Amino acid sequence: MSLELFANELLLEIFGYLPSVHVLQAFYRLNTRFDQLIHVHFQTSRFDFRAATIRDFYNVCPTYFPYIKDHLVSLGLSDDDETPNQIELFRSDGWTLDRFPHLRSLSFDHLRSNDNQTAYAQRTHDLRTAIDKRRQEYALAEVQRSLYQQKRADELGVKQENSLNEVLVEKNLERGNVLIEYQRELSILFADYLYSNGFSLRFLFVLQMRTRNTLQSLGISRRTILLKNLIQANLLRKELKGELSMLYQANVSGIQFDQLFIHHVSDCPDIQHADMRHASFRVMSFSHSPSFAFSNLDYSDWSFSKLDNFDFDLTITLNNVRFTGxxxxxxxxxxxxxxKVSFRPWEVYQKHICFLFNHGWKYK
Structure with a gap:
């Protein structure tokens, strides 16, 4: 009856009754199944050189140990009369403890009295070497793990950035389409009323509502383009005041009006009930006061502008505004x-500027 027909459990039981050297010499490299069973056997049993002859020792170490060393958990060596100097021969062949990564038990038998100190010192040295190697392997593993985590974090960051860019591109395209649609509708409205005598209230109402909704959905740069379209169409003229203004209740925050009206503003439209935060009026010249009634002008910039006969009435807000220069x-x-309004440095005709406060105090 062939041994290959035996169950794995029975073969492992047989290995337990045989000397370790004989198990290797008889069964190792017969086939993959026996090799795997021998690995399993030595993961739970001691590999014992104590009964091996010198000839077996020299045969097993170079022939089999390179393949099973990673599976050994216990090792026994002996310096008895049958195996003299086995411990020293094992060490001199380069089989130090650091070459057995899973070794948990090491036994020395029949140590000669003059070799005890040498064996102990060598074992201590091997143990230190093995510990140092394990520490180096752990440190290397930690570095590799850290590099892998950093790589994953970088990849995730790039992926998130790409996703964000895709969203921004999509939003920009959407806003661009909104502006294009508005310009198309503006052209259609103009074509409908091209031959009418002036603009009807219905035309103004439809255009005002469409303008308000479009400004709300656009970014600052495209809002500026839309206002340029209105200026070119002469729809920001001063005759369209109050609720008839195209910018009534509109979102014109962040608009650089100093880029729309070059320096001198004689026909600046009324902008009432509007969001005008962060708007810029730098280096502009106002010779009259357009109505900004009930508009929010917080954080607007009037630096280096010239204001003449200008009234900021009580319905607006001017927090964190700059009038520098x-x-x-x-x-x-x-x-x-x-x-937090900044006026300095400024150039003021102080006899003509006044502040009226709620408590009735007046400064001129």
């Missing part, structure tokens, strides 16, 4: 919230 003549600020 501005020329203010006959300008009034009447009971307006003006927290």
């Amino acid at each position: 501005s020329q203010l003549e006959s300008v009034s600020f009447e009971a307006i919230p003006m927290n």
Whole structure:
């Protein structure tokens, strides 16, 4: 009856009754199944050289140990009369403890009295070498793990950035389409009323509502383009005041009006009930006061502008506004919230500027 017909459990039981050297010499490299069973056997049993002859020792170490060393958990060596100097021969062949990564038990039998100290010192040295190697392997593994985590984090960051860019591109395309659609509708409305005598209230109402909704959905740069379209179409003229203004209740925050109206503004439209935060009026010249009633002008910039006969009435807000270097003549600020407003350095005709506060105090 062939041994290959035996169950794995029975073969492992047989291996337990045989000397370790004989197990290797008889069964190792017969086939993959026996090799795997021998690995399993030595993961739970001691590999014992104590009964091996010198000839067996020299045969097993170079022939089999390179293939089973990673599976050994216990090793026994002996310096008895049958195997003299086995311990020293094992060490001199280069089989130090660091070459057995899973070794948990090491036994020395029949140590000669004059070799005890040498064996102990060698075992201590091998143990230190093995510990140092394990530490180096652990440190290397930690470095590799850290590099892998950093690589994964970088890949995730790039993926998130690409996703964000795709979203931004999509939003920009959407906003661009919104502006194009608005320009198309503006052309259609103009074509419908091209031969009418002036603009009807219905035309103004439809255009105003469409303009308001479009400004709300656009970014600052495209809002500026839309306002340029209105200026070119002469729809921001001063005759369209108050609720008839195209910018009534509109979102014009961040608009650089100094880029729309070059320096001198004689026909600036009324912009009432509007969001005008962060708007810029730098280096502009106002010779009259357009109506900004009930508009939010917080964080707007009037630096180096020239304001003449200009009234900021009590319905607006002017918090965190800059008037740095501005020329203010006959300008009034009447009971307006003006927290953290910057006026210096400024050039002012002080006899014409006044502040009216809620408590009735007046400064000229």
